[in-house]
Amino acid sequence: MKKLEDYVRSIPDFPEEGVIFRDVTSILEEAEGLQLAINAMQELVKDVDFDVVIGPESRGFIFGVPIAYNLKKAFVPVRKKGKLPRETVEMEYDLEYGSATLEMHADAIKPGQKVVIIDDLIATGGTTEAIVKLIEALGGEVVKITFLMELAGLNGRDKLKGYDVETVICYEGK
DSSP: OGGGGGEEEEETTTTSSTOOEEHHHHTTHHHHHHHHHHHHHHHHHHHHHSSEEEEEEEEHHHHHHHHHHHHTEEEEEETTOOSSOOOEEEEEETTTTTTEEEETTTSSSTTTTTEEEEEEEEEHHHHHHHHHHHHHHOOEEEEEEEEEEEEGGGGGGGGGTSEEEEEEEEEHHH
């Protein structure tokens, strides 16, 4: 049986020279890799007291939904601006070259609900920081943040100080 890391394809010089792209789709393309990934992430949250799994578009959906289902929890999607049909709350955040806006339904999190955030990757931490702000603005409490992979050289954890953050695989570089 291969280790989860064995399923990650590393692509040098993508999207630009000097960057090593860690491809999560190579995990998804193998049934055993997908099972290993979901099981490993679920293991990190199985003993946490929480009510809701939040997953950002789109890979947070892939990993968050099966974990929510397996643990009998609700799932709330966070999407790019303009994709949700009901009243939303939004948060703008900085990207490497510009900014973006995330939204979630205004009634998706009830005051006092305990929330776990599940996503595929932490790089600079900006997306997750924006999600945390959305959850807290609605009165929710972030009790755990779990990623499949971390690019530690981009210092994304710095934006999430004070939160319980765990990753399955950590790459030291960018």
